[in-house]
Amino acid sequence: MGIRNIYKIVSNRELTRKTWVMILRGDTQAITTPGQFVNVAIPGKYLRRPISICDYSHERGEITLLYDVVGEGTLAMSRMKEGDEVDLLSGLGNGFSTTSVGTRPLLLGGGIGCAPLLNLGRALVRSGKSPIAILGYNTAADSFGMDRWFEEIGVEAFIATVDGSLGTKGFVTDVIRRFGIEGDYFHACGPMPMLRALCNGLDIPGEVSIESRMGCGFGACVCCSVETKDGVKRICKDGPVFRKEELIWK
Amino acid sequence: MEMKDMKVTLSGVTLQNPVIPASGCFGFGYGMAEFYDINILGSISFKGTTREARFGNPLPRVAECPSGMINSVGLQNPGIDEVIAVELPKMRKSFRQPIIANISGFSIDEYVECCEKIDREEQVAIIELNVSCPNVHGGGMAFGTCASSVSDVVKEVKKVITKPLYVKLSPNVTDIVAIGSAAVEAGADGLCLINTLLGMRIDIRNRRPVVANRMGGFSGPAVFPVAVRMVNQVAHSCGVPVIGCGGVSSAEDVIEMMMAGATAVQVGAANLVNPYACKEIVESLPEVMRRLGIDSLSEIIGIV
Numbered sequence: 405m406g407i408r409n410i411y412k413i414v415s416n417r418e419l420t421r422k423t424w425v426m427i428l429r430g431d432t433q434a435i436t437t438p439g440q441f442v443n444v445a446i447p448g449k450y451l452r453r454p455i456s457i458c459d460y461s462h463e464r465g466e467i468t469l470l471y472d473v474v475g476e477g478t479l480a481m482s483r484m485k486e487g488d489e490v491d492l493l494s495g496l497g498n499g500f501s502t503t504s505v506g507t508r509p510l511l512l513g514g515g516i517g518c519a520p521l522l523n524l525g526r527a528l529v530r531s532g533k534s535p536i537a538i539l540g541y542n543t544a545a546d547s548f549g550m551d552r553w554f555e556e557i558g559v560e561a562f563i564a565t566v567d568g569s570l571g572t573k574g575f576v577t578d579v580i581r582r583f584g585i586e587g588d589y590f591h592a593c594g595p596m597p598m599l600r601a602l603c604n605g606l607d608i609p610g611e612v613s614i615e616s617r618m619g620c621g622f623g624a625c626v627c628c629s630v631e632t633k634d635g636v637k638r639i640c641k642d643g644p645v646f647r648k649e650e651l652i653w654k
Numbered sequence: 655m656e657m658k659d660m661k662v663t664l665s666g667v668t669l670q671n672p673v674i675p676a677s678g679c680f681g682f683g684y685g686m687a688e689f690y691d692i693n694i695l696g697s698i699s700f701k702g703t704t705r706e707a708r709f710g711n712p713l714p715r716v717a718e719c720p721s722g723m724i725n726s727v728g729l730q731n732p733g734i735d736e737v738i739a740v741e742l743p744k745m746r747k748s749f750r751q752p753i754i755a756n757i758s759g760f761s762i763d764e765y766v767e768c769c770e771k772i773d774r775e776e777q778v779a780i781i782e783l784n785v786s787c788p789n790v791h792g793g794g795m796a797f798g799t800c801a802s803s804v805s806d807v808v809k810e811v812k813k814v815i816t817k818p819l820y821v822k823l824s825p826n827v828t829d830i831v832a833i834g835s836a837a838v839e840a841g842a843d844g845l846c847l848i849n850t851l852l853g854m855r856i857d858i859r860n861r862r863p864v865v866a867n868r869m870g871g872f873s874g875p876a877v878f879p880v881a882v883r884m885v886n887q888v889a890h891s892c893g894v895p896v897i898g899c900g901g902v903s904s905a906e907d908v909i910e911m912m913m914a915g916a917t918a919v920q921v922g923a924a925n926l927v928n929p930y931a932c933k934e935i936v937e938s939l940p941e942v943m944r945r946l947g948i949d950s951l952s953e954i955i956g957i958v
Binding site for chain 2: 408445450451452477493616617619620622623625626627628629630631641
């Protein structure tokens with residue numbers, strides 16, 4: 405078994421004006437925990453593009469990727485067709501912790517950062533915990549329906565939008581305040597200002613998944629290093645998930 | 655199929671084959687040993703090491719390019735003492751072939767001190783003097799783009815080491831042969847080229863450089879023809895063994911680089927897009943040799 409495998413695209417479709425969902429079939433065995441990512445070879449591009457795993461099933465041999473079209477690489481990815489073959493490095497990164505994280509974990513997502521929380525929610529429910537998902541977007545048009553996916557797996561989901569066009573007006577923290585939601589741990593993924601606000605503002609333990617431009621995705625090039633309280637770490641290999649107390653916010 | 659002879663010798667150091675992961679693209683090897691048995695490699699040039707620990711440059715420090723990439727890592731490493739105390743023991747556990755130690759610095763004293771320390775490490779077979787890192791100010795490439803400073807640093811380092819010294823050259827010069835010759839006259843036992851080409855990308859939507867350090871080192875298949883040309887010039891003029899490096903991605907590229915004059919070949923960026931790149935190259939070399947009617951790799955070195 406290796407981390408590099410060829411997958412077949414089952415579907416690749418637009419969910420919103422910028423967010424797409426790609427379902428791939430192939431060898432998922434390298435994936436061991438929620439919050440890991442894949443590094444996608446894009447035709448015509450030299451470097452791979454790291455995309456977090458939204459969901460996977462070893463039984464079906466399927467991987468679901470959610471991605472925003474933000475540049476040439478992801479634009480090319482959106483043009484791949486059903487039946488095309490894709491070269492992926494899979495099972496990269498450390499992933500979220502799913503044990504000893506309290507009984508009522510909060511899953512806090514911002515935009516495309518909601519993606520890896522779905523599979524995490526599934527794993528937490530399976531291990532008898534009662535997670536609550538709070539999903540933040542800029543505006544209603546950016547919401548890609550993840551609240552419904554969460555509800556399908558038995559996780560209550562709330563939405564916040566910055567402009568108030570859907571759910572609670574404001575940020576995920578406004579939802580927590582408004583509904584008096586009490587969690588005993590948080591798992592977050594989203595833009596850095598959001599993660600900073602959560603690490604500094606929430607007084608429960610937690611962890612965040614951070615994003616970076618990457619060279620290799622498996623720790624060789626050290627293009628994505630970050631200084632932490634435990635020394636220099638590679639986001640791709642030692643992360644992308646870090647405990648809130650590890651991170652240094654400048 | 656008859657056995658193909660892939661052995662090559664660099665200044666008395668015999669490698670089982672000429673394939674060497676380039677410095678900065680393979681760490682200290684043990685991380686890559688998760689993917690395959692790295693003992694199939696000829697050698698490994700480990701991550702560029704300096705006297706003090708360095709974080710390197712701010713992020714982002716990588717950019718996509720046509721058939722290549724720019725990096726501006728800036729010599730992130732834990733420092734020579736930590737490399738010797740922690741990284742090398744870990745490296746030895748997964749790698750039993752000769753090691754190439756890539757040493758960089760910001761002053762002659764620093765190069766001398768680091769080379770002297772690493773020279774005592776048994777498994778280190780060759781010291782690769784990195785005078786060509788484009789991502790640091792006042793060190794690295796500043797030495798490698800000036801013939802007299804290359805000469806000065808090589809002379810001083812040679813006084814304190816016993817192992818063969820290979821100087822890694824920068825392509826960002828007017829006359830690569832002049833720099834290579836200066837290194838050889840000062841006592842270098844061999845040369846390694848090319849390090850990355852200084853490059854830049856601009857994010858046209860945000861109107862700023864893609865990498866935070868503005869510029870970085872350009873590598874990948876796009877630079878391969880430049881590397882072949884420079885290896886060919888240097889190999890035919892400088893009279894010492896050459897390690898060819900720059901954009902090598904296949905067994906065919908290895909053979910082309912050797913025909914140009916390289917005794918061994920380093921593989922850099924290819925490892926980053928395919929962690930199995932060096933394994934695939936080593937495994938396909940015998941078949942490519944058979945197809946080209948080559949029985950021994952050492953017979954093709956510099957035939958063009």
